[in-house]
Amino acid sequence: MAIAKAERLMNLALCLLGTRRPLSKRELRESIEAYLEAGSDDSFNRMFERDKDDLRELGLVIETVENLDGEVGYLARRDSNRLPPITLDAEEAAALGLAAKVWQQARLAGAASGALQKLRAAGLPEDVDPYGAHGALEPRIPVHEAAFEPLMLACRDHRPVVFDYRKASAAQPGQRHVEPWALECWRGHWYLAGWDRDRGAERVFRLSRITGKVRSRSGRFTVPVPDVVTVRETVASWAGETADRSARIRLRSGAGYPLRAKATVVREVGDGWDELEIPYGHGLDAWLVEFGPDVVVLEPAELRADVVDRLRAVAKG
Numbered sequence: 001m002a003i004a005k006a007e008r009l010m011n012l013a014l015c016l017l018g019t020r021r022p023l024s025k026r027e028l029r030e031s032i033e034a035y036l037e038a039g040s041d042d043s044f045n046r047m048f049e050r051d052k053d054d055l056r057e058l059g060l061v062i063e064t065v066e067n068l069d070g071e072v073g074y075l076a077r078r079d080s081n082r083l084p085p086i087t088l089d090a091e092e093a094a095a096l097g098l099a100a101k102v103w104q105q106a107r108l109a110g111a112a113s114g115a116l117q118k119l120r121a122a123g124l125p126e127d128v129d130p131y132g133a134h135g136a137l138e139p140r141i142p143v144h145e146a147a148f149e150p151l152m153l154a155c156r157d158h159r160p161v162v163f164d165y166r167k168a169s170a171a172q173p174g175q176r177h178v179e180p181w182a183l184e185c186w187r188g189h190w191y192l193a194g195w196d197r198d199r200g201a202e203r204v205f206r207l208s209r210i211t212g213k214v215r216s217r218s219g220r221f222t223v224p225v226p227d228v229v230t231v232r233e234t235v236a237s238w239a240g241e242t243a244d245r246s247a248r249i250r251l252r253s254g255a256g257y258p259l260r261a262k263a264t265v266v267r268e269v270g271d272g273w274d275e276l277e278i279p280y281g282h283g284l285d286a287w288l289v290e291f292g293p294d295v296v297v298l299e300p301a302e303l304r305a306d307v308v309d310r311l312r313a314v315a316k317g
Contacts, residue, residue, distance in 0.1 A: 005051075008034040012051050013060060017081065022065040022073025145207040148183070150214040151192055155180045158225070160197075160217040166209045167286070173211045178203070179221045184231035193231045195223050204234045247280035248298040255294040285310055 011032045015023060029035040029044055038044035052074070056062055061080040065073050147163065154161045161180055166173040179195040189206055196203040251259055253272045260266060265277040275298070278284075285306035288295050297304040 004034065008032065008047075009051055009054060012048075013055055013076070016055075016060070016062060016074060016076035017078060019075050022063070022067070022075045024071055024073050028074070145190055145210070147192075147207045147210040147214045148190060150216070151180055151207070152183055154214070154216060155182060155192075158221055160219060160221065161214050162217055163214045164211045165205055166211055173209075176203075176205070177217070178205070179223065181225050182229040182231060183207075184229075186232045186235050191231050191235055193229045193234070195221070197222065204231060245280040245300075246277045247284060247300060247303050249276050249278065249288070250274070250296040250298060251276050251291075252294040256291050259288075259291065259295070289314070 011034070012028065015028060015031050023031075025045070025048060028048070029038075035044055035048065038047055052062060059081075060076055062074055062076050063080070065075065067073060151161065153159075159180075160177065162175060162177050164173040165176045177197040178192070179197065180192055181194045183190060183192055185191075189208060192205045192207060194203065194205075195201075246264065249259070250269065250273050253268075253274055259276060259278060263276040263278050265275075267275045269275050273296075280300070280303060285303055288297065288303075288307050289310045295307075297307050
């Protein structure tokens with residue numbers, strides 16, 4: 001069946017590329033044997049629409065033209081389907097290969113491989129192996145969250161979404177209505193930046209805290225997408241990466257390794273506790289709450305109060 005479909009796609013592509021005028025569905029059906037063998041008009045229509053979408057996915061530019069009688073025709077102009085000569089040196093080819101390898105474990109693997117095949121067809125030298133150069137490097141971007149794919153498609157298509165999101169300080173998830181802008185990976189975690197309709201402000205969401213399915217919604221965005229979306233900078237400020245102050249906490253021995261990695265000072269105080277000094281910035285209280293009874297905030301007083309308030313909110317549910 002795969003061979004039959006490949007032959008059918010090839011025949012359709014040749015018909016569309018070889019014509020000087022738009023061909024109607026009827027003419028295409030009469031010209032391609034596989035379409036003549038379709039059992040009914042509905043079967044042919046479904047087959048043709050799938051084939052047309054597959055060719056467009058492969059990169060063929062197919063135009064839809066309506067004549068004076070209102071009949072729709074299709075053609076693929078040669079000048080619209082011809083790339084200029086591609087000249088890449090070894091370093092540029094290696095960069096493309098590494099970029100493609102990044103996505104080998106994600107949904108974009110097929111698109112990345114297809115892009116390299118198109119570059120080959122457009123003139124990428126056969127003796128240049130974009131996968132082979134710098135073979136010791138094995139880049140990977142882990143994508144374990146089920147929310148990644150629907151959010152990626154929603155960002156691409158500018159479609160609003162709805163999902164349930166569990167904040168660090170909340171016992172139960174709450175529903176969010178979001179206009180998704182961009183996805184970005186930072187320190188092993190994926191984040192979504194977008195416009196939170198309920199709060200009327202830009203927000204960043206960690207994908208691992210999205211529960212249940214991401215549902216698409218009809219309609220357009222209500223605010224324009226910024227030219228630059230600073231996901232990393234926002235998350236870094238929340239995590240205290242850009243802090244100019246320090247906080248002093250007690251941490252149970254053998255616990256809280258992410259906090260230990262950020263600490264500027266670590267002192268053993270006995271009885272199974274250590275004392276740490278860590279950068280203090282916006283959002284540190286929410287992060288400390290995640291470590292529960294393993295963390296005690298000593299100072300500053302406002303940070304201790306914020307952590308206590310968050311813990312009380314969690315206890316109340």
